[in-house]
Each structure stands twice: as structure tokens, then as C-alpha cells.
Amino acid sequence: MNKNDASIDILVNQMENSFSISTNIIKNVSNLLESTKIDEKIKGLRLVYASLHYKYKNNNDYKKNLLNRGCVMLNTQDKNENDIYNADGNNNMINNNNDSNNIMNNNNNYNTFFSNTYNNNNMNNSSILNNYSTNDQINLKMLNSMIFTNYKSISNVDEYFELLDKCLTRESVIDINLSDIFEMNIINIIKALLYNYIFHNDEIIVEALTLLIIIFGCCSGSTEKIKQDVVDELYTCSVYMLKNICQKSCEKVYTPLIVQLIISLLRTIMIYDISKLKNDLIDNKGIVDILLKSIENVPNLNGVRVCYTLVVYGLKMFYVSTCQIYEKSFLRELEVITNYLSTCIKMNDEKVLFLTSSTCITICENQIGIDVLLKTDILHNAVILCESSNPDLAFEALSIISKIAYAANHQQICILISCNVIKALKKILNNTKIKPGARARACNALGNIGCETASEVELLIKNDVFPLLVDIFQTDNDFNTKIEAAYAVCACLSKANQKQVGYIISCTATTNRLGQNICMQLIADMLELVSESDPMNNGSVKLCKSILRGLENILDKGDDETRDLSLWENPYVFMFKEVQGDIKLLQMQFFPEYYVVNKTYDILAKYFSLTSTWNNRK
CATH class of the missing domain: 1.25.10.10 (Leucine-rich Repeat Variant)
Structure with missing residues (x-):
């Protein structure tokens, strides 16, 4: 046995006993990843992402970024009051000195636990999560057993990361940073693993994709960034995998979790470099088609996240695009997305319903999107x-x-x-x-x-x-x-005809002891309110215009009533004066917006024979 093999055996032995590794072993992580043994590659991958997650789990940017990248926000709440957590979110590792003793003393309990709980592949995934004892400590060997026994029965990315989180937040792991990841060139190692094992080993693919998603999560808000050429290579690799999995001629049956993780990773990369989405739609490379095909007929949260990403960033570019090819391509994809969302909005999963609704709201930003949505x-x-x-x-x-x-x-x-x-x-x-x-x-x-x-x-x-x-x-x-x-x-009121104005006024014409009409009082009160509002606020200006248009139409229809019924006076002018509306209308001539002031002057001059101060200053 050579020295390299010996060091790997020592490392694996330490990992399996306590999952507590000193920082001087970090140089051997590459040896694990480059080992010829599959188990050692997997352990190396898990060691890196477990360490990264433990280190960054209390970082707000990490939590937000990981959620946005297609995974659940990993649970950082203390599930056990006796557990020791890094409450301040700093980067120091906290060692539980009793870990090794607890693991050794409870080893028999673990064997019983896994044989009764996790080895039943027919068990509902939610039951798997709920039955996990938060008081138990867990070593790497048990972690391997738990994940590898159950990942084939998990089709939901969120369930998978929740299961991982319950395993990974209790251990003291190596102190590893993003700079170490880039220095060891781990991303290129992972890329090679994905290409080499996509058709041969599901377990290593699951672990490699998990690590990539977590690395992207750590990059948010960090000075450490993934180089553009590396992002390009990962994008190409992810597309290659998804294409092969989605091909009808593909003989291998992949676990659904792998498909969901690839989708999450592609979504991650698109958000990291959104120009790739635009280029795909313009060049008609079909990557978006592949993404949509991979989620087709599988209504779940991960699929809705994909749709949300495509809609939010696709529409953003659609509004500023001058490329007709892009516009046609995006509208075609939008129809596929809305058809998918029409299935998701019927589900009982509230997370799915929330994000589906948010995506639909974004689609309805303009009339083109509304047209597409209304077809479903x-x-x-x-x-x-x-x-x-x-x-x-x-x-x-x-x-x-x-x-x-x-x-x-x-x-x-x-x-x-x-x-x-x-x-x-x-x-x-x-x-x-x-x-x-x-x-x-x-x-x-x-x-x-x-x-x-x-x-x-x-x-x-x-x-x-x-x-x-x-x-x-x-x-x-x-x-x-x-x-x-x-x-x-x-x-x-601004669009109501003569009969409708009369109805709206009369149906609210309950008068108090002063004889004030409620509807007219409403308009007068609103005029007083908006005259003191912020003229720089678009909402205030819009409200001013709406009130004035409504008032003008009421008074105009009042003139029609006066003429048709041979009245002495416009009844609506009289009612408006009764609530001192004319006085409040006078204040609107000082509102610093041309349309509002001009409309105010026209109403005052036509219906109240009042001279406008604003007009006199012209």
C-alpha cells in the first residue's frame, strides 16, 4: 500500500468514526475526490458540501440564494435545545466533545433505527422526515446509509435537502472556505465526474449536483465568484445531462431526484448569468424546450421555480428586446409555461400554489401575457x-x-x-x-x-x-x-351614463341631519385629502385625476337632468355645495400638476362660476 492510499484510509476512518476532521487534512480532500474508489469519491463530495453548509448556514445571503436557486431554505432553526449552534453565524467550528462517545454508545440504536425506518423504501417521504429523531447524533456511515437507502424514493428536491439538513447541521466538520474550493479546482473535478458517471452511477451524480448547488448558494454576497468560463462549462454540462435524460432513446431509467437536481442547477446558472436564457431563445438552441420538457406533466415546486425564473427574466428582456426572433420564441415558451401552471394551480401543495400565483402575477404585467394566460x-x-x-x-x-x-x-x-x-x-x-x-x-x-x-x-x-x-x-x-x-x-362615476350616475347617487343618498349626501361627501373628503398629498407620488396624481373625472361626469349628467326635467338648478351642483365641495375643489388649483390644475379650473368655471387663482396668474 502506498502512502497516498494509506492517508485516504486514515481519512475515511476518521470520517466514519466521528465526522470531525482537523483542518490539516483539507489537502487530502482532493485525493478522496480523485480516488479510483466510488465510495471515497462520494465521501469526499459529501465532506465538502457538509462543511460548506455548516459554515455558511447562518449567512443570510446563503440562505436566500439557496432558496432562490431551486432548493428549500435549509433549516437553520435549533431543533434540539441541547444542541450547540453557532448563534452568531460566525465561521468558527464548534466541537461537541461528547460526539464520539454518543456515537459509540448509540451505535446499536442506529442499526435498529435504520432497519426499522429508513430501509423501508415504500415509506412515505414525509414520514421519513418526521420520524427522524432530532436527539440522535449521526456519523458519516449512518448518513451514507440514510441517503443512499432513500434517495431513489425521493422525487422532491425540497424533501431531499430537508433530509440532508437534518443530517448535516449537528456535526463538527472541516473548516473549508470558497477560496479552498477554487484553489483545489473542485468544480472542474465535479464536472468531470458528471460527464463520466451520468450513465453509470446515480449516487455520485446526486452528490456532485448537490455540491454544485450549495457552492452557488455560498457565492451569493461573497467576494469569491465562479469564473465565467467555469459557469459556461457547467451550463453546457447540465444541458448535456438533461438532453440525454430526456431523450426517448435513453435506455437508462434515472431516479427522479437526479432530474430535479439538474433542473435546479440549470436554474441556478441561468440566474447567475441570465444572458444564457436570452441567447438560447434567440438562437433557438432548444435549452428552454428541454427544461420545460423535463418538468412537463410533473407539477411540483421545482418545476414552478423553473417557470418563475423563465418568466421573470424572460419578460424583463422581452420588454426591452428589439429582436423579433426572441419575442416570438419567448411567447411560444410562455404558452407552454402557462399550460404547466394551469395544472399546478389545481394542486393542494400551498408552496406550489404560492409560487404559481406569483408567476401568474408576473405574466400579467402586460396585455400580451394576459392574453396567453386567459387561454388557460x-x-x-x-x-x-x-x-x-x-x-x-x-x-x-x-x-x-x-x-x-x-x-x-x-x-x-x-x-x-x-x-x-x-x-x-x-x-x-x-x-x-x-x-x-x-x-x-x-x-x-x-x-x-x-x-x-x-x-x-x-x-x-x-x-x-x-x-x-x-x-x-x-x-x-x-x-x-x-x-x-x-x-x-x-x-x-367617470364612465357612468346619466341613469347610472343617478342610481349611484341615490343608492347612497341616506342623509344625516344636515342633509349631506354620502356619495358627494366622499368626493369632497377625497378632494381635501389629495390636495394635501405628495404630488410626486404617481398614485396621488392618478387618484386626483380619477376624482376630478368622476366629479366632472356627475356634474355634466346633472346638466342633462336639469335640461330634461326643466329644473331651475343642477341638482348635483347643489348637493356638492351642501357638503362644501366647491370650497375644497378650490384648493386643487394649487396642486402642482398641469392636468389636475387645468381640470380643476374647467370645473370651477363651468359649474360654480368661480374665478381661478391659477388662471389669474397666467
């Missing part, structure tokens, strides 16, 4: 989700509706209404126990629906929405909800 049944299912018992999930589903109402054209608004959206929004308005902000968003959606044409206003009238909106303005304690309710009323 996503909107129908979003309406159903609005009644979810989970208030956060209901809010996400509501946000899909609200985004469509905001960005849609008239034809798309008609499709939106046909899905019983108005009734769903009214239910939300009547639900006082819903998540704060949900009623405000529902009011905003109703306002955006009603400001299309008189036809949409008529539908809101038939659903008795206006008395509810005015009541919310009067009684709701949430300021934003009050504002959005007022916006909805004013936006609808």
Missing part, C-alpha cells in the same frame, strides 16, 4: 383560490385578478368579468376577517373594472357594489382600504 383555466382557479382558508394564499390569488384588471384591455376585462370575478370581489369586501390589504386590493380591482365603459358600471350596479364601497369608505379603519374604495366609486 388559471383565472377560473384563481377565483376559487380567493376563498382559500389560508389568507395569504387568498391574497395571492386576488392579486392575479387585480393585476389583470389593472393591465387588461377592454376585451380582456370582459373575459375577466365572465369568470364571476365581480361576485368573488364582493365576497372579499364583505369579509372583515380577511388579510389586511385584501379589501383594498379588491376595491382597486373593482375600480379598474368599472372605469372601462358604462357596460361594466352597469354590472357593478346589478351586483350592489356601490353601497358597499361607500360603507367601506365611511367605516373601515384601514386608511388604504378607504382610499381604494373612494377610488373605485370615482373611477366608475
Whole structure:
């Protein structure tokens, strides 16, 4: 036996006994990875990613980056109050002096534990995780047994990383940094392993992919970066593996976990260098097609993450793109993505539903995306989700509706209404126990629906929405909800015909002892509010314009009433004066926005015979 083999045997022996390695053995990690023995390669891979995760697990950038890269946020909460954790998140290793004794004393317990729990491949994966004893210590040999016995039955990346985390957060491992990873050229070693073993050994592929994902997670917020040529090579390697796995002619049946890990890695690389996505769509290389094919008919969280990445970064480039080839290619992919999401939105997994909803909201940023989404049944299912018992999930589903109402054209608004959206929004308005902000968003959606044409206003009238909106303005304690309710009323009034204006005014015409009309009081109060708002805020300006357009249309229809009924005075002008609306309208001439001031002057001059201070200064 040569010295090199002897050092490897010593290293493996130390790893299996206590998983506690002194830093002077770090130079032998490369020997493990380059060993001719598969078991030693696997142990080397696991040693590196276990050490990296333990070192960086309390780093916020690492946790966030790992989550964004397609894995769950590894659990960093203390599962056992007696365990010793690095609470400050520094980089010093903490040794539990009792580890070796505990391992030796409990060795028989481990054998019983694994034979009864982990060796049953038919066991449900969630049961595997739940049955893991958080009080047990675990050595590398047991870790090998646990992962290799069960990874073939795990198809969910999140479950896999959760299982790993339960094993890896209790041990003292070697002190290894990203600089050590790059110095030892570990990434190139891993790349070679992926190429060489893709058709031959699932276990080593799982471990190599895991290490790469964790390395990318550690790079976030770090001065250590992966070189561009290395990123390019990993991208090519990942695509090569995914292509071979997805080929119908491929004779080897791969464990689903490998496919999910490759997808996560590709997603990682695309986010790290998003130009690759654009180049693929322009050059029609088919990499996105392969990605989508690999997740097709497998609705899960990892697949939705892929869709989210493609949508977020693809749309970002779509908005600024002048390349018609890219635009056509992306729209084709977007149709595939929305069809996939239409399956995911019917699932019971709340994580999947949350991310599916977020992806759909992003798709609805513009009318092109809305068109694609409306061809599926996503909107129908979003309406159903609005009644979810989970208030956060209901809010996400509501946000899909609200985004469509905001960005849609008239034809798309008609499709939106046909899905019983108005009734769903009214239910939300009547639900006082819903998540704060949900009623405000529902009011905003109703306002955006009603400001299309008189036809949409008529539908809101038939659903008795206006008395509810005015009541919310009067009684709701949430300021934003009050504002959005007022916006909805004013936006609808701006498009209402003569009969509809009369209805909206009369249906809220309960008067108090001073004879003030509630609807007119709402407009007057809102004028006073916006006159003191921040003119640099786009929302304030939009609200000002909406109120003034609504008021102008009311007063204009009042002139029609006066003429048709041969009245002495415009009834709506009289009602507005009764609530001192004319005085509050005068203040709007000082609002520093041209359209607002000009519209204010026109209304004052036409209906109240008042001279504008602003006009006199011209």
C-alpha cells in the first residue's frame, strides 16, 4: 500500500468514526475526490458540501440564494435545545466533545433505527422526515446509509435537502472556505465526474449536483465568484445531462431526484448569468424546450421555480428586446409555461400554489401575457383560490385578478368579468376577517373594472357594489382600504351614463341631519385629502385625476337632468355645495400638476362660476 492510499484510509476512518476532521487534512480532500474508489469519491463530495453548509448556514445571503436557486431554505432553526449552534453565524467550528462517545454508545440504536425506518423504501417521504429523531447524533456511515437507502424514493428536491439538513447541521466538520474550493479546482473535478458517471452511477451524480448547488448558494454576497468560463462549462454540462435524460432513446431509467437536481442547477446558472436564457431563445438552441420538457406533466415546486425564473427574466428582456426572433420564441415558451401552471394551480401543495400565483402575477404585467394566460383555466382557479382558508394564499390569488384588471384591455376585462370575478370581489369586501390589504386590493380591482365603459358600471350596479364601497369608505379603519374604495366609486362615476350616475347617487343618498349626501361627501373628503398629498407620488396624481373625472361626469349628467326635467338648478351642483365641495375643489388649483390644475379650473368655471387663482396668474 502506498502512502497516498494509506492517508485516504486514515481519512475515511476518521470520517466514519466521528465526522470531525482537523483542518490539516483539507489537502487530502482532493485525493478522496480523485480516488479510483466510488465510495471515497462520494465521501469526499459529501465532506465538502457538509462543511460548506455548516459554515455558511447562518449567512443570510446563503440562505436566500439557496432558496432562490431551486432548493428549500435549509433549516437553520435549533431543533434540539441541547444542541450547540453557532448563534452568531460566525465561521468558527464548534466541537461537541461528547460526539464520539454518543456515537459509540448509540451505535446499536442506529442499526435498529435504520432497519426499522429508513430501509423501508415504500415509506412515505414525509414520514421519513418526521420520524427522524432530532436527539440522535449521526456519523458519516449512518448518513451514507440514510441517503443512499432513500434517495431513489425521493422525487422532491425540497424533501431531499430537508433530509440532508437534518443530517448535516449537528456535526463538527472541516473548516473549508470558497477560496479552498477554487484553489483545489473542485468544480472542474465535479464536472468531470458528471460527464463520466451520468450513465453509470446515480449516487455520485446526486452528490456532485448537490455540491454544485450549495457552492452557488455560498457565492451569493461573497467576494469569491465562479469564473465565467467555469459557469459556461457547467451550463453546457447540465444541458448535456438533461438532453440525454430526456431523450426517448435513453435506455437508462434515472431516479427522479437526479432530474430535479439538474433542473435546479440549470436554474441556478441561468440566474447567475441570465444572458444564457436570452441567447438560447434567440438562437433557438432548444435549452428552454428541454427544461420545460423535463418538468412537463410533473407539477411540483421545482418545476414552478423553473417557470418563475423563465418568466421573470424572460419578460424583463422581452420588454426591452428589439429582436423579433426572441419575442416570438419567448411567447411560444410562455404558452407552454402557462399550460404547466394551469395544472399546478389545481394542486393542494400551498408552496406550489404560492409560487404559481406569483408567476401568474408576473405574466400579467402586460396585455400580451394576459392574453396567453386567459387561454388557460388559471383565472377560473384563481377565483376559487380567493376563498382559500389560508389568507395569504387568498391574497395571492386576488392579486392575479387585480393585476389583470389593472393591465387588461377592454376585451380582456370582459373575459375577466365572465369568470364571476365581480361576485368573488364582493365576497372579499364583505369579509372583515380577511388579510389586511385584501379589501383594498379588491376595491382597486373593482375600480379598474368599472372605469372601462358604462357596460361594466352597469354590472357593478346589478351586483350592489356601490353601497358597499361607500360603507367601506365611511367605516373601515384601514386608511388604504378607504382610499381604494373612494377610488373605485370615482373611477366608475367617470364612465357612468346619466341613469347610472343617478342610481349611484341615490343608492347612497341616506342623509344625516344636515342633509349631506354620502356619495358627494366622499368626493369632497377625497378632494381635501389629495390636495394635501405628495404630488410626486404617481398614485396621488392618478387618484386626483380619477376624482376630478368622476366629479366632472356627475356634474355634466346633472346638466342633462336639469335640461330634461326643466329644473331651475343642477341638482348635483347643489348637493356638492351642501357638503362644501366647491370650497375644497378650490384648493386643487394649487396642486402642482398641469392636468389636475387645468381640470380643476374647467370645473370651477363651468359649474360654480368661480374665478381661478391659477388662471389669474397666467
